[in-house]
Amino acid sequence: MRILAVILKRVLQLAALSLLVTLATFFLSSMIPGDFFTAQELNPAVRRETIDQMRHRRGLDQPMPVQYLRWLGRCTRLDFGDSDFFGRPVRGVVLDALAQTLWMAIPALALGLAGGIIFGTIHAIHRNRVAGQVFDLVSAITLSLPTLVLGLGALLLAAQTHWFPLGGMSSAGMQSPSFPTWLLDRLRHLVLPVGCLTLPIFAYVEKIQCAATQDCLDQPFLRAAHARGLKPLRIFFQYLLRPSLNPVVSTSGPLLGSILSGSLVLEVIFGWPGLGQVTYNALFNRDTALLVGCVVGSTILLVAGNLAADLLLIALDPRVRGQGDTA
Amino acid sequence: MSSATIMIRLARMLALPLVLAASCPDFLSPAHPDLQDLNLNFAPPSRIHFWDAQGVFHWRPFVYRMEVIDLLQGTYQEQKEHSYPLHLFVAGYPYEFLGFIPSSTHLLDSTTAGVFHPWGTDDLGRDVLARTLAGARSTLLVLFLGIAIYSLLGVAVGALAGMAGGWTDTLLMRFCEFVLALPALYLVLAVRAQLPARMPFWQTAVLTAATIASITWPPMARGIRGLIRQIHSAGYAEAARALGASPWQIFRRHMLPALAPFALAQTVVAAPIFILGEVILSFLNVGFQEAAVSWGAMLRNLRDPRVLTDFWWNLAPLAFVFLTLFCLNNLGKQLARRDPSQLA
Numbered sequence: 220m221r222i223l224a225v226i227l228k229r230v231l232q233l234a235a236l237s238l239l240v241t242l243a244t245f246f247l248s249s250m251i252p253g254d255f256f257t258a259q260e261l262n263p264a265v266r267r268e269t270i271d272q273m274r275h276r277r278g279l280d281q282p283m284p285v286q287y288l289r290w291l292g293r294c295t296r297l298d299f300g301d302s303d304f305f306g307r308p309v310r311g312v313v314l315d316a317l318a319q320t321l322w323m324a325i326p327a328l329a330l331g332l333a334g335g336i337i338f339g340t341i342h343a344i345h346r347n348r349v350a351g352q353v354f355d356l357v358s359a360i361t362l363s364l365p366t367l368v369l370g371l372g373a374l375l376l377a378a379q380t381h382w383f384p385l386g387g388m389s390s391a392g393m394q395s396p397s398f399p400t401w402l403l404d405r406l407r408h409l410v411l412p413v414g415c416l417t418l419p420i421f422a423y424v425e426k427i428q429c430a431a432t433q434d435c436l437d438q439p440f441l442r443a444a445h446a447r448g449l450k451p452l453r454i455f456f457q458y459l460l461r462p463s464l465n466p467v468v469s470t471s472g473p474l475l476g477s478i479l480s481g482s483l484v485l486e487v488i489f490g491w492p493g494l495g496q497v498t499y500n501a502l503f504n505r506d507t508a509l510l511v512g513c514v515v516g517s518t519i520l521l522v523a524g525n526l527a528a529d530l531l532l533i534a535l536d537p538r539v540r541g542q543g544d545t546a
Numbered sequence: 547m548s549s550a551t552i553m554i555r556l557a558r559m560l561a562l563p564l565v566l567a568a569s570c571p572d573f574l575s576p577a578h579p580d581l582q583d584l585n586l587n588f589a590p591p592s593r594i595h596f597w598d599a600q601g602v603f604h605w606r607p608f609v610y611r612m613e614v615i616d617l618l619q620g621t622y623q624e625q626k627e628h629s630y631p632l633h634l635f636v637a638g639y640p641y642e643f644l645g646f647i648p649s650s651t652h653l654l655d656s657t658t659a660g661v662f663h664p665w666g667t668d669d670l671g672r673d674v675l676a677r678t679l680a681g682a683r684s685t686l687l688v689l690f691l692g693i694a695i696y697s698l699l700g701v702a703v704g705a706l707a708g709m710a711g712g713w714t715d716t717l718l719m720r721f722c723e724f725v726l727a728l729p730a731l732y733l734v735l736a737v738r739a740q741l742p743a744r745m746p747f748w749q750t751a752v753l754t755a756a757t758i759a760s761i762t763w764p765p766m767a768r769g770i771r772g773l774i775r776q777i778h779s780a781g782y783a784e785a786a787r788a789l790g791a792s793p794w795q796i797f798r799r800h801m802l803p804a805l806a807p808f809a810l811a812q813t814v815v816a817a818p819i820f821i822l823g824e825v826i827l828s829f830l831n832v833g834f835q836e837a838a839v840s841w842g843a844m845l846r847n848l849r850d851p852r853v854l855t856d857f858w859w860n861l862a863p864l865a866f867v868f869l870t871l872f873c874l875n876n877l878g879k880q881l882a883r884r885d886p887s888q889l890a
Contacts, residue, residue: 236727244736352549359553363872365822367829368864371845375861378854385851473726480731484826495731499830502735514736517729525727 222533229526233519240518241294244511245287254279255303255505277303290508299515300508304501309512312497317516319388320493322409323485324478327416328471334417335424336467340460342425343432358429361422366481369415370488383411386490412489416481420474424467431463438462465536472521472528479517550879557876560869568686571679572641576655576662579680579839581639583660583671586612588620588857591666591674599626606631611661620856630656666859668847677839678862684751684840685824685870692755692820693813699759700766701809705801707767708774709793719771722764730761731826738832747838754833758823766812773808777801814878818871825867841867 256273259265274280278289290300299309342354377383384390390404435441436459444458483495490496498513500506567574592609608631610624636655643649656662665674707718737757745753777783777800786796827833828842836843841863847853853860 232727236724239724240728240733355549355553359550359876360872363818363868363875365818365867365871367822367826367845368868371848371861371864374848375854375858378851379858385854476727476729479729483731483735484830487830498732498735502738502832510736514729514732517732518727521729522727 222530225529225533226526229522229529233522233526236522237515237518240514241291241511242287244514245290245507246283254507257505277301290511299512302501302506302509302512304504304506304509309508312509313494313512313516316492316494316497316513317520319491320479320482320486320495322405323412323416323482323491323493324475326409326413327420327482328475328478330413330417331420332424332467332471334421336428336464338421339425339428339467340432340463342429343436343463346429346433354425354429358422358425361418362426364418364422366415366419367484367488369418370412370485373411373415374488377411384408386488388491412482412485412491415485416478419481420478423474423477424471427466427470428463431466432459435459435463461535465532468528468532468535470528471531472525475524476521479521554876554880557873557880561873561877564682564866564870564873567679568682570643571676571683572639573643573649573651574653575673575676575679576636576638576652576664577660577673577676578639579672579676580837581660581672581676583667585614586660586663586667586671587669588852588860589622589663589667589671590857591859592661592663593624594632595629598629604631606633608632609656609662612663620852630658630661632656632662665862666857668844668860669850674844674859674862677844678841678866681840681844681863682866684747684834684838685821685842687751688755688758688824688840689817689820691752692759692823693817695756695759696763696766696816696820697809697813699763700812701770701805703763704767704770705774705797708771708778709797711775711778715771719768722767725761726764728761733761734758734823734827735830735832738827744835747834750834750838754824754827755820757827758820762816762819766809766816769808769812770805773805774801777804811878811881814874814881817874817878821867821870821874825863 254274255277256270256279259270260267271280278286281289293300297310299313301307302309302312305312338354342351342358345351345354373383374385377385384407386408388405388408389401390408396404441454441458444454449458479495482493483498485491486493486495487499494513494517498510498517501509501513571579589612592612594607594609596605596607597603598608608629610626610629612622613625615621615623632654633656634654635651636657637650638652638655638659640648640650654662654664663673663675665678668674668677703718703722707715734757737760741753774797783796783800786800791799824833824840825842825845828840829845831846834840834843844860844863847857847860850857
């Protein structure tokens with residue numbers, strides 16, 4: 220029952236959040252004069268009537284509340300309007316871009332979480348030894364390396380050494396490559412952006428996991444387990460690792476937000492045609508429908524991530540189930 | 547001594563020179579940050595010599611003038627006919643030391659202006675060292691403005707929620723959750739899209755700071771609210787209420803002093819966000835525009851791909867971003883260590 224309540228609450232929250240986000244983005248954009256076709260008004264080859272006709276067809280001649288309600292009405296049929304720049308439905312553009320972003324975000328999240336949990340645990344267990352000191356040093360440095368610095372640094376490395384491609388998703392001049400060649404080429408292009416996205420996640424997760432494991436190490440239940448003569452491996456997994464995962468799981472939802480922000484920067488740097496780059500271009504092209512679509516898309520992704528983190532936490536920690544409020 | 551302590555000491559040692567460099571950029575740089583030299587674009591950093599072409603040792607270090615040897619590639623070579631000795635405390639372009647003492651003394655330069663570029667030049671032949679130091683000022687301006695707005699917003703919302711309680715509290719805290727759940731950078735871009743593309747320097751600084759603060763304040767508000775609820779039920783607050791003190795008096799006399807340590811620690815924790823935010827926004831061309839100089843604006847040089855392959859010294863601000871974040875992170879760690887119970 221608990222799980223159902225959490226899901227219901229999150230879905231309602233998602234709906235309210237998306238509605239507020241669209242409302243804010245729409246009305247903010249109504250405050251500036253001009254639209255996608257304003258730039259064409261100066262073009263002597265385009266007649267004024269043509270522009271007016273285009274505006275009428277797009278519904279841009281209507282007042283903003285009407286435009287918003289119309290758009291909202293279409294949203295109920297999962298039609299988010301058309302992108303002025305791409306000339307095709309926003310839904311298609313956003314979903315395509317999202318797929319490209321996930322190529323980067325999912326490996327980065329998986330590697331960052333796995334690496335952070337493993338190294339954070341080792342860090343905490345060895346806290347008073349040389350290894351712990353080395354980890355302290357690594358942690359202090361990686362925490363200060365944001366994706367922008369890493370991305371530009373990696374680009375510099377790639378330009379100087381030619382070990383990796385400088386950007387994009389695939390090499391030019393490959394005509395209908397076989398699947399293994401295509402995959403290998405894609406992976407080569409992924410190494411740098413994924414690496415730059417992973418390292419900050421890794422540093423953050425490592426810090427949290429280390430602190431959580433240290434807390435667990437001081438708990439009396441661990442000593443009790445030792446006293447009962449349980450096998451060290453069982454103590455490690457059941458009594459140390461499982462309770463210490465709690466903070467990491469509950470922060471991995473909000474972590475998704477920083478991944479989205481980080482991937483936006485990296486997509487612009489590496490020319491990766493994901494959601495971030497599409498948003499960035501929509502901003503400069505005055506493509507309001509697409510911009511709103513991108514912001515809504517990223518909001519949905521974020522809330523879905525938070526929901527997943529909540530459910531995982533319930534599955535992992537029986538103590539949370541008994542509490543009144545988890546969300 | 548643990549390595550965490552070493553890191554904190556290192557950060558404290560680094561913080562002072564960084565602040566000094568940011569406070570007197572003109573004194574430390576040989577050329578004006580906006581001075582262009584189109585004959586000398588993307589010139590490499592000057593090499594400081596002690597031995598001249600004949601192999602004779604000079605006590606006073608000197609540099610050579612750079613000359614283009616390949617117009618298409620933009621490669622430079624030192625012109626060894628004439629050497630330019632370097633002097634300390636050289637008279638150069640006039641400026642105001644610390645913003646109010648008129649001066650024209652510069653730490654290190656050759657007596658001939660426009661020859662010595664310790665970190666090379668950018669696409670318009672402007673001195674990279676001068677621009678990096680001057681850029682620190684813009685970036686730090688956004689930091690301080692942002693921190694001010696952030697604290698004001700966070701403390702105001704947190705205090706209102708904590709003091710009022712009831713449905714005001716619930717509503718404000720729900721709103722906090724709402725803001726926290728938003729995709730931050732996407733929203734900043736959406737907000738930025740509503741502002742004019744080109745703005746004067748001060749307006750850009752204030753709006754950049756306000757945009758970042760407007761989506762990062764919830765952790766501050768949450769922490770402040772929690773502390774206020776704690777103090778609200780404490781004996782001394784109850785006693786003050788019984789004596790007939792108004793909520794404002796209780797807040798001022800009994801709560802504000804107790805909130806200060808948390809607020810300070812929280813601003814240090816939030817500070818990197820503002821540095822990074824300015825750099826990212828300016829890099830994405832929605833922060834400081836051309837002519838204004840900031841670390842993020844300097845990194846826009848990267849639009850010329852040759853910067854990566856041949857003119858790498860234009861990436862100097864990256865090192866400064868890293869050092870500043872390193873200092874802030876470790877100083878924040880020290881504050882947290884001093885008062886671990888109060889960090890959210």
